[in-house]
Each structure stands twice: as structure tokens, then as C-alpha cells.
Amino acid sequence: MSRKSAKRRNRLIAGGVVAAVVIGGAAFAIANMGGKDDGGGAAAAEDITPSERGFLEPPIFADRVEAGELPPIDERMVPDPLVVGPGTYLQEEYLDWQNGRYGGEIQFSALASSGFVNIVGSTILRSPGQTTEASVPNVVSEFEHNDDYSAYTMSFREGLRWSDGEPVTTEDVRFTLEDLYGNPDANRPAPSWLYTQGNPAKPLAQLEIKDERTFTLTFAEPYGQFVADLNSWIPSYAELVKPAHYLKQFHADYADAATLDALVKENDRNDWQSLLDYKDVPHWDVGEPRGMGLPTLNPWILVESGENLTVFERNPYFWQVDSDGHQLPYIDRVVVNRVVDSDARTNAILAGQVTLASGGEVSLNNMPIYKQNAERAGLTVFTTGSFNNPLQLFLNRDYEWDVEGSQWQAVMNDPDLRFQKAIAASIDDKAVNDAVYFGLYEDLDPSWRTYDPEQAATLFDELGMTAGANGQRTFPDGSPFVLTLTYTGGQSDFNPVAELLREQLGAVGINVQLEAVDDTLWGQRKDANQVMASIMGNDGPGWPSGISEDYLPAHKGPWAPEQYQYFLSNGERGREPDAALQEFFQLHTSRKEVPPQSEEGVKRWEALETWFKENYAFIPITGAQVTPTVADQRLQNLPKEGSPVNLDVYIGSPGLWFADADESAAE
Template structure:
């Protein structure tokens, strides 16, 4: 209280009192409240100061019932005790949502075609905002780099809890890194994104809320990795650590009491052999043991947790300890339950979409599916967005094919060039993509940075079947038996088996390419297989040709070198050069030694990731990488197109997507926890 003299009269001025109820700010109506430091979200103290209010928390009326379906979860304390001291305050797009409902999702199969749905509930230390330019806080409250990008410090949220109510702390980040990411019993070798130029980082945890990544060399793209990747930089030490021998000396004994060989076997039952977050739970991995295990699934920080899993699908309920609230103080997520159905047949998936049986879908859809989906919008009560894509359908000859005669031909640059100019990209664009795409060559980066010479976008991308035929003749790939189709130089029949999965490339695109190749005398077979079958054949080096989408933005390349190091991506994506990768992994003990330009790519990507972004050094390295990758046609580009994004009209707070792409982790920038169902 303060006394003020005004005209000789003593007045009493009271300090401004914060409003009891905060304005329900949305992106559409900010109600006069200033934006926060980051788009569409606030830290609690930041929001209360901006809105001059005290946020009162409330919970989903059904949350106790939902919590009871999470096996072995304890009864719930009040919502304020379940939230961190500084929850993340989210401004919904259009309106404060309603609790309730079951979100219907559609995937291909267990661990196949699931990432668009997984990205709805996904969390990581940070994320990209929906402008796809600004990295914003998420699980982490803040971050800070040192001057030379060799130390990245995160501050976590005090009082944050796992879905079982146990504290989430910096120890969970260190456990993920030291005991899972770097443990050869879990990952045979560390993933690129947890190393810097192949060397491990160190993780320090001076207190429960501070995590310090110390890097052996600069890697400014590490932050973008955490913003875009499915691999979450934390795992529950209190839960999985119980079965890790480095954490618990009795880990094997406890595992054996559950019927497992050792502690690692239990960890793999929950976590799998990698950090793919949709690995099958014990409900599918160990159904004979699951009743004795501490939970059906490992605790999560995501918006929903799986409570039922079969080969037909999975079911999720809201995480009662989720760390986000809306601007009215309602704990997110709004949606009570999520039901995921598996359908590997593309026609079955389309039928379910047309019938309005699904609330959201983008993965495994292509522009060739758009006419059918658009025609049935009113009937199915859904909306289809057509958004630009970042990656494009890409073809790769298996340059380390197990058949030495095919390997010799596929490994010849002139053959790859002939196969590239045999493709009629303009016709492909008109027929499969309705003229909406851009024919181009694969250059590794998309969108294309300034350091890329435009000539590479059209390199060997002209349609010239006569020259292609001449080149094949000169290579000795000629028709020797007079049947109109060419043989290998040794006289063996040349047939390129084009196995594909619609998750990775539209079937119509494959058929058109196959016809173009047949027109220059290359015999092909086209067969649709499941994503699991495709990946299995790819991993065992049995594919003749890779057929999958490919490319990445600069920000992601700076944090992940997979596109540039044999086999040129990961299990879930587009790879060739499997035997080159074996040579690299074994230091030359087995596999095939890659050519010098591939060794240069490996050297350059490490230097590129450490160079200051946009510097002359960085641009020079990047330009050399593009020239090496493109001029050697390891991957043959087709058409950069658009893709459909499907959502039910009852799904609210669903924005316009800037891209239909995997690269920014699909739905993650578009804030799935604030979606709600208005049924």
C-alpha cells in the first residue's frame, strides 16, 4: 500500500491485483494479450504476467477413469500436483477445446506407416513451430549454446512427472544417452545423431533440471535434431534402469524372476533394439509374461499412453501427468482416447478414409489418391488439404547388389545416367501428379539452399530415350536373343524387379517408370509389397532397385548425416549401398570398399555439420557434397510434388499444414494435444 498526496488530499493506492481467471487466449483471438517469446505458447509465469492473471488449473472429468486403465498406475493426486511447477501454456488455434472422444487413427501395421499418428502425441526436448523456422521449447523449458556450439545446455521443468507419476529429471536424459543410445547391447552401434563426427558426446547433470551436452566438435544442428526426430532424448530411468546392469546390480535377477533371460531382454521388450518410439510393447512382444511385468508399456511423457496392443491395432488413453495446459488452465490433452487400426492394403485404407472412419491421415497417401478423396469429402464429412512436399519419390539402383553381374552394371555411372534420362518426368508429372509437381533431379537438400548450383536440379533429368538406348548399347547391355529386351553383358537375362510399398512411393509412379524403362529395352517386374517386406529385403541387400521418397531440409542435415553416409539413410527409409555400409562399419574387414567420391561424402558431411552455417567454408563443402551426390546419380530424382492431408470435420483446432512431409516429424509442429473432437 502506498500513500499519495493529490491536491492536498491523501489517497491510498493499492498494488494491481492479478485477475483470478485468465483470458482464454487463442491464436485466432489474443484478447489483447501480448504474444510470448515463442509463437503460440508461453511459460506459465510469462503468460500470467502478460495477461495479468493467475491461472487456475482444471482437469479432464474422466481422467481418474482413464488412469485406472493404465495398469499399476497409482490413484491420482490433484491436477496441480500432477503438473510441473511451470507447465507449458498452449494457445489453441481457434477455441478452447472440449474433453472427451476417441480419436480414430489408421496405420499400415505394427511399426509400419505409424509415424503420422505417432507424431500427434509425440514430444521431445524442443520442436519446430508451425512456421517450420522457429525452434520452440517443449519438454525442455529453455536451452543455451556456448559460443562455438560445443556445449548445449537444457533446463527442464521442475516437478515434471512421467505418466506413472514418478519424477522426470535430468537423470532420465543421461540414462537414455549413456545406458541406451551408447550401449551396444541395445544399439549395435551408436546412431549418427547421438555422435559428432562419429565420436560420442558426454552428458552432465549438475542438478535435476539441468542437462549439459558436451560435444567433441561443433554441431549446431543437434538442436534441430531434437526438434524433428522421433528419437526422444529421455527414457524412464526409474523403470527401465531397474533392468539395466549398469544401474541395478540385481537387474538380471529381477528379470529372471519375470521369466526373462536377463535384464536386457526386459528392456528390449519395452524399448526394442533402437529408439523407434512405436516399437511393440510387451503386450505384443511378451504376452505370456506381461501380467508379471511392472506395466503394459513403459511410462511416457507423450500426451497418450498405449493400454492395449494386438496385431490388429492399439488403443491409447490420455496421460494424466501431461505437462501442458491451455490458456484457460485446462490440462491437455483434450482427447480422451486414441484407437489405431492396422490395414496394410492400400485400397482398404482408402475405403476407410472415404467412409469417414478415420480422424486424421497423411502418411502412405500420395497425390494420385487425391481425386478419390476430394470427390467424397461431403459424403465422408472430412476435409482434404493439398500441401507441398519436401521429399520426392526417388529411385536407386542397388550399387552393391549380391549378383555380381547386376552389381557391375548398376555400379556403372553410365548405366545409371541412361536409366535416369529414360524416365519421362514431364509425363510422370502430368499423369501421376496432375501437373502439380516439379520434375527435377535428386540433390540431397530440399528446400534447395543457396549454395546449390541450379544446374544440378536438371542434371540427367531430360527425357532422351534415344540417347539412353545408345548408352546401353555402348555398355554391352544389348538384346542378344532377339526378344526385344536387353541382356546383361554376360548374356544373362536382365530383369529389374521393382518391389515397392505405397508407404514410400505411389504405385502409379512405379508403373510409369517401369514402362519408360521397358521402352528402352529394360525388362521389369512391378510388385507391391508391405513396408515390412520391403524393409526386410532392403536390409538383406535383396532389392534390385530402391523405391522410396527421399531428401531433407538443411536444418536436419546439419544434425543427421544419414543421407550422406552408406547405406544413405536408415531402416525406415531409402537405402542402397548396403555392402559399402558393411565395409565402413567393420573398418574394411568385410563388405565392399566404397569409391573415393563416397569416402569424400563421408568426410564432407562431418566437416559440414561443424562449420558455421552460411559461412564460405560451409557453402563450399555443401556445394561439393551436392556435386558428388548428384553427378554420381546414387539416387535418381523424379518429381517434387504435393500430398494430401486428410482430417475429419469433427476434429477441431486443426490448422493448415505448410508441408505434407515426414521431415519436420509430420504433425509435431501442429500441436496435436490441443486438437479436440466436436461430435
Template sequence: MNSLRILAGITAGLVASTAFVSSALAFQESPILTEMVEAGELPPVDERLPVNPTVIEAVEVGEYGGTWQRAFNGPGDRWGATKLMEERVLKWAPDENGTAELVPGYIESYSVSEDAKEYTFTLLEGLKWSDGHPVTTEDVQFWYEDVFLNQEILPSIDPTFAPGGAPMEIEIVDDRTFTVKFAAPYVYFLQILAKDSTGDPSLDRPSFLFPKHYLSQFNNHYATEEELAAAAEEFNVESWTDLWGSRGAATAWWFNPDLPVITAWKIETPPPADVVTMVRNPYYYAVDQEGNQLPYIDRIEHRLFQDPETLNLMVAQGQIDMQARHIQSANYTFFRENEERGDYHIDAGLSANVWSLVPNHNTEDEVLGALFADATFREALSIAIDRELVNELAFSGLAEPRSASPITGSPYFREEYEQHWTDYDPDRANELLDSIGLTERDGAGFRLRSDGQRLTLVVEANDPVHSDSLELLADNLSDVGIELLPRIIDRTQWDANRENNSFQVQWMPFDRLSYVPADPRRMMGSDSYANQYFLWYETSGQSGIEPPADHPIREIFAAWDEASQAGTIEAADAAVNELIGDFVEAGFVIGVVGEEPVINIVANDFHNHREGLVEDDIFRGVGFSQPQQFWMEQN
């Protein structure tokens, strides 16, 4: 299996351009699209593609056709589908050795000023939305002025797009070129773009681009109050603002088949259908090395499953063509034993996740909050866990006991971070808990809180497959007098509980541990252990909860402020290393096991999936493998 390798340094003054297919090559298309052209339903492929399409180097040139069969576990499972088809100005992609590098997406070229304050991008000439409408910088301007700066849609601006508190500015140069400007140098901006979009109003998150010709009808800068109210009624939401956002009824591709996109596929049948379908985008802007318009695969079907056993049966019966999501390493032996029966093989990758207990440092339970804020209590929790046992029994021995810290091979990896508070020592854990006054116990042997209640931690997970892990953790914690109560809930509720600050502890695959500055927010508490503190930081105190004056998370915030305004990559990396060190040494998150193999189920007639790639949210999971160039044998 490959270890992590990243080409991520950005040099000031950089000028880069997209690789173009030779103009001497004739463009080819799917037979399905040829039939539509011949029927007069579509213009010819040359008129649908940009003048010089982006080239995605396929592992091997494939053939058109097929329906890719996958599985999903409900409307909240949107990210599995999203990561198949996200588009960015720049994207992370593997080179021939599997090294992560930045490659242009829907742009012809880009440049970075000498002082790393200005980033200029030029869109592909002839780029089109999935409905055939031209993509221009008018869409960029709409996104920036009418969405990004529209406080009714986005009340606060993400700090990764407002370094030092100063939001980025956009200057429209012409109908294809725009410049992003910052008040200070921002050496990580391209890597952040490759991971994330600029803002959160749409699930496909197409950096900078929002189809003005469609979305303006839902925007208060263009539509009247009556029109907005009618749109909210049509989509069955309470307010027009509910039409926007990652769960927006109108702006999220996952829910709205009418939304124009630039992605390789578009939604056809949205959830809550039992079979969610996606179909190819006839205007997709990329081709392979021989001029074949991508994607190769015509359709993707996501079939609903209710429990892990059902998904395992689907795999064994050959009903999954290619999938890693929800495929658990604990079932590795089962998947190996059924390869011949299911006519598939396993391609192993490397997960950058660390399965962790994530205490809510902003919990409304004041007694628990005081315990979570106590580093002695957090250390006791951590060393009470027998990570080797959890690995052997719940992860088939395939993972690695470790803390929540950068993975092996990351430029930010430190062995001392990986081993922080990971030695199993229940005797010392008991001593630490006694030392902070948790000496009283009830008749069952569980410790009592300062208010006389049993010391109980309700730990939420979003899939029944985690029951084994939680049972083992419960046994470990009971040995030191702490009761762990597992609670299995669906993904939508699990996510909402962090957003609403209504959880005690969650069992989470703590991620973004490969190239940390591409998304430092998880370590900064966002959508994890201190979402309310992060919200306070993000909104400059307008929302959220202010951390105490001496709280160590303030040092983490300060380190990112320094990194995001540093004049050189060396100075920025020094600040990022401070951020990581502060996070790990504080032990805010209790890492248990990580770096497990990613079990990719791949049908034997499914091609161009590469084994050994690192999978992390920063690289967009399976999107790192460039699904547009996957293909299936046709009988």
C-alpha cells in the same frame, strides 16, 4: 499453399527459455481426469503439471473429449502413430506464418556456449512420467551411461551424435540441469535434436530421457543374468537385448503399455490388435494459452486396413477424423467427390518427399552391383523415365517431375540439382547402355547381363497403391531393354530388407529434403542406397562394407565430417552444399516425382489442423502441426 520457410540459424551464446502460462491462471483439465481426481485415483492437476508448464499456442482454444479415428496397415506402421506424439528437448513448430522454427519442449531453458561446443538444458521443474514418477537428470544419466554408451544395446554410435568420431559427453549439473559437450564446434546440434533423438533404444525417442525407475530392470548394469533371461521370456524374445531398440518389446511405447512416457498420449492396446488404441497421459507437461492441460482429445484409435481400397472406403464413409498417412494424391479426385458424403474436407500441405527408385549399391548380386556403381548406367536409368507421364497417370498431375534433391524453398535448393538427369531421352539411354557393353538381348528384347542372364530389376514397394507407378516405370525401362519386376511387400519386411541388405531396388519416398543438416544420413546412404557403406563409416570400419578407395560416397562422408565440426554456420553450410552436390551429381538415387500435395483428410468437426504446412520427416510429419492442440466438437 505455403512454400517452405525455416528459421534454423543458431547463434553461439544463445540463451532461450520456454514460454510460460501466467501464474495467475488456474489450470484446467479434461473432465475424464477430474472424475479420476474426485475418485482419489489421481492427484489434482496443479500437482500433476510442472510448476511452469510449457505453453503450446493452440490455433484456437478447443474443448475436451472425443476419440480420433485413424487407420494403420499393420504392426510395421508404427511411425504414423509415433509422429503424433513425439517429444524432444526442442521441437520444430510452425509460427503464425507457417515458418518452421525451434521451440523448447520439456525444458525450462537452454543455452549454447560461444564456441558452440557446449549445450546446457534445464528440465521443467515438477516434470513427471505418465505414472507420476518425477523426471530428473538421473533419467538423463541412465540414458547416457547405461544405454547410449552400452555397446550391448547400441554397438555403434550414430555419427550425428559423434561428430568427427568423438561421441558427445554429458555432465550432470544438478537434478534438473545437464550439459552436452563436444570436442569440436557443432552448430547443427539443436536442429538435429529437434528431428531425432540421441540414440535409438525406444520408439518414442524422447531425447535424453529414459525412465530409470522402470527400464533399469531390463538393463545389464542393474539386473542379473537370471532376471534378464526371465524378462526376455516374459516378453517372448530370444535375448534381453531384444527388449531394446525401435522394435524392442519392452522399450518401445508402441508395444509396451507399461512403459512410462512423457508424451501427450500413451499406448493402451498395442498391435497386433485390429484396433490399436492410445489414451491421454494425465501428467502431460504442456497447456494451451489459457492454462488448459493438453491434449484436448481423450483417445486415438487406429483401425487396421489391408488394402488401399479399404482405406478409401473408410474415408468416403466418414470413418477417418484426420489423416494424411497412406492418403495418396493419385486418389485426389475420389476424395474431393466424397467430401460431402464423408463429412470431411481436404487440407493440402506440401510434401518434401521425392518418389524415387533406390538401387542397392551394396547388393550381393555382383553383376548388378557393378552396374549400380557405374554412373553411366545410373544416368541411363534416369533418363529412360518419362516423369511427366508418371506424374499425370499415377499422381493425378499434382506432383512435379524432379530429381532427389532439396525441395523448392529449402535454403539448399538449386534448380540445376532439381533437373539433374530428368530429361526423358530413351534414345540416349539406349546409347548409354550400349556404350557399357549391354548390347546382347534375349528373344523378348531384354538386354543380357555379363553373365548371360536377363537384365532384371526387382523393385520393392510397401503398398499396393504403388502398383500403377511401378507399371509405368516398367514400361519405360522395357523400352530400353531392362525388365522391371514389381514386388509389393509389407512395411516391416520392406524396412528389414534395407537393414539386412537383401533388396535390389526399392520404390521409396526419399525424404529429409527440406533442412538437410537436421538429418543428412539419408543422403549419406543410411537406410537407403548404401546402408552397408554408411555402417562402415558409422562404426569406423568395424561393421558394414568399405567403399572402394575412389568411390564418390567418400566425398559425401568427408563433407559431413567437415560440416559437423565447422566453427560457423556459414562454413558448415558450405560443406553441406558440397555434400548435396556430390550426392545429386552422382545420381545414386533416381528421383522421379516429388513436391506433391499432402492430402490431409479432416472431418468437419475436427479443428486446429493448419493447411499449407510442409511435411517432412525432419519436421516429424504431422507432428509439425502440434497434434496436442487438435480438438473435436462434442455433441
């Protein structure tokens, strides 16, 4: 092994023995953790003396504990910790769980500061993978709901603390709901999932404080979907439970006026409201410099954030443990190195400067390179399923809705949906799969659509979209037809897929104009309803469980954004929904009454999925996505090859990863 490779691998401190996980009795009871260690097992392997309660103090904290700067682990750990093992974060069939050992650093490579590595483990409830049917308390220790799912009572874990050591109490919930979302002066609208049935046009959850640990949220109507929201990292705990003791210093109702004014100026904000918004960092952005100092419930704390580097270190108050008594996370530090583009990231991976890369960070077209260099670079290269759909084609039903005589509206409003059906039948999914995804994506489910260019031509002709002398089709009134496809260059497959769509649609006479824009312009065009058609991925595998709802008409590629505005505003804004969209909103709202993966919830999801297919809300371009992963060979507790859950989901649970022992790697 080369010196360069050996140096790289030493970044991951060698791990120890593999221990079986035993979770006995109640879901939150720690098995085999009483008293002193018998001289064997994890404690002996790591030369750590177990505490009186049976926990193993992370060595990185030993000096701080000895100096009195940090309480010992028995005082930091909650009385009733969550014991993590097989089936806690990922179904047992998809993960060969091992208890790990402390130490080491994991390196990521990103185009910007990244907080995504640090969010999934800290949901209010916890279900394995991307399900919500086996929910157990996580941030809370007790959870219950009434019979019609309109009221939810939960209790924080006794002794739960923020990363700075301050207690987590119901004041953190009260401050969030009343002083932020409920105070017009704060100018902080509540997230939609905290409204009844996730609809801001309906009442916000009503809070009742029972005591310092227990509270109840009551909704105006049955809201079973709320169970999924409490499991989801997409809203995360941080939209319901905020560190009041920290944020009050930026709130005019609590802070000294002169001190607050100085903080506004120091942070280059316009007023206290913008300062509060700036300091209350969304969970997606916890790696940004403004996240420094924000107390968290995540596995790691942000300790450095600059132009080229983001560093997280372990949270001494994290409440999850394994059955050997290790306080999670196993790994001490997470380092996110900034790169200028995807090519630089590939070079960093091959140079051994990245411990783990997955999803959008690793292109399928680079898989041969990674596999060829796997042994030399000490890498494991494998594929899994995905939390994401591949790119979908979105046709905007509301584009030019307010333009009199719009020919786009004429074809989109055809009661038989012949335009949408013709576009769908024009796309050769196998050709896209072979050309862009090396034939690795799954075959397209024919219940969504089938490739049939002859049928497409017939449908276009029936609509009056005939081809002229140049072979290009016109609108029904004879005017030139141009399909403008707007998209961002967010991932490496956007451009080649867009080019193939232009070629395939061109073969049936559709003139496609490609418009690649940056993220900022994309957002502006989308918000202004200036996008005729677009390509974008979404979270399809997360829809049945309710973890994600980005199928909504304005969430990813816009497909009916103005009718969605009408729905959200109770008719004050946007376009009145047609009969089809009224049915969609009814199905969507009805689904929210019950938990998504209950027997009734499954039926309601299937009805909604059928609506998507029959109404061409979006058009799948290929079959289900396959996601590549490249990891250091010694990194343990990763999903198995072929697992349906990829690291884009599981990456938020890196508190479970550890480095296995491999003495030869350090030679």
C-alpha cells in the same frame, strides 16, 4: 443428415469459442493467466473454474482429482510450461491457430498398431514445421552450447514428470548412457546420433551431471548437427532420456535376481537383456502391447492394445498449455482401429469411422471418391506438400562388388556415369505423374535430370550396351542384361510406378524384371547386399534442416551400402570407398560440424545436394509429392491447403487438435 452420420460426428465432442492466442514477454511466459477467470473466455464457455495459477482442469480428470487419486492441475503442471500458439508447431502462414477446448476422441485407421500419432510433440527442442532454425526448449527449459558446438548443457523443466507422476531427473539420462549404452552386458548399442558427428566410429558423448535437472553432453569434435537431432522426432527424446525407475526392474544390476528371472519367463524372453530390450519400446512402436505401462513424456498414454484396437488417453502430466490455460492435449482419447488392407481403410473413412487420415493412408486415386462424399460424410478433403520425397530409383553401386568380372560393376564404375545418366534420361516423369498421381505432383526440377530417351540410347551405345535382334541391350561383354528391380508393396503407388519403369526402360532396350517382396524379405535382401536396384521414398524435404538423414547409402533404397559399412567401421567391414564416395563422406561429415540451418550449414548442405545430383546417388522419378488429407469437418488446427508440411509430420502434434462447435452436426 442421416442418423449414421450424426452418430459418427458425435464421437467428436463439439468445441467452443475461438480465442486468440497471446504469448507475451518471454518465450515461456503465460499471458493473461493470473488469478480467477472474469466470467468470460474459455473457462466460462466450458464451465471450468480456473485454478489459482490460472489453469483449466481437464474435466476427464475431475473425479480422480476429487477422489485424491490424481493431484490437481496446479500441482501437476510445471512452474514454467511451454505455451503453445501461433508458430510453435507450424509456421504461422501455414496454420490459422485457434485456442481450443477440452474433450472428445479422435479415430484413426491403420494396418498395424501405430505410435506415430504420439511422438512429435516430445522432442528435446522444438522448431516449427520441419525446420531447425528457430529452436526453443521443449522437454528442457534451458539449453546452451559452447562456441564450437562440441558441448551442450540443458536443464529439464522444473517439476517435469513422467506420465506415471515420477520426476524426470538426470538419473534418467545417466541410466540411459551408462547402464544401457555404456554397459556391454546390457547389449544395447547407442544410437548413432549420440556419437560424435553421428558416426559410431567416433567417441560417444561424454556425460557430466550438474544436478538433478542439469547435465552436459560433450563430443570429441564440433557437432552442430546435434541441434537438429534434438529437434527431430526421428531419434526423439526417448533415445536419450529413458524412465530409469521403470526400466531398472528389468536390469540385472538393479533387480532382484529371482524376480527378474520370473519376469523373463513371464514375458517369454530368453534372458534379462532381451527382456530389457522388449520392455524399452522404441518410440515408433509405442502402440504395441509391450508398451503398456511404459512411462512416457508424450501427450497420450497407451491404455489398451490388442489385435484390433489401440487406445491412448491423455497424459495428466503433459507440460504444454495454451494461453487460455488449457493443458494440452485438447482431445481426451486417440483410438487406432486396425484394418486388413487399404480398401478396408477407405471404406472406414467413407463410413465416418475415421477422424483423420493422411499421407500413405489416403491414395490420390481415391480423392474423387472422398470429395464426392465429403458433404454427406462431413469431411474436409485437401492436399498439402509432404515431408517425403516420392518414389526414387536407387542403383546399387556395391551390388556384386566382390564378384570377380561382374558386368554390373563394369557399367556402374564407368568414370563418366553413362549408365546412371542413361537410366535417368529414360524415365518420363510427366507420364508417371499423369498416370499414377493424376498430374498433381510438381514438375521435376531439371537440375536433377531431364527425360531424353534419344540421349539415353546414345549413352548405352557408347558403353557397349548394344541392342540385339530382340531389341534388348546386353552388358558390354555381350551377355544378357537384366535389371532386377526389387521393392515392397508398402504403398499403393509401388506397383504402378514399377510397371511404368519397366515399360519406359524397356522402350530403350533395358530388360527389367520386377521383384515385389514383403517387408521381411526386403530387409533381408537389403542387409545381404542382394538388391541390384530398388524404388523407395525418402525424407528429402527434411534433409536441409537436418531433421532426417535417410539419404545415407543404406538407409532407404541401398545405393552404396558396403562402402557405408567401411565408413562406419573405420575399414573393418565392407568395401573401401572410391573417390566419389570419399568425397560424399567428407561432405556429409563436414556438414555435421555446424547447425544445418546456420549460414555455413546452408552452404554445406547445398554442396552435398550438388554431389547427389552430379553423382546420381538416387534418381527422382517424379517431381515433389502432394499429400492428400481427409478429416472430420470440425477438427481444428490442421495445416492450410497447400502447406508444405503434411500430416505425416504434423500428425505427431495432435495435442493441438480440437473439435469446433457445430450443434447441427449432433442433430
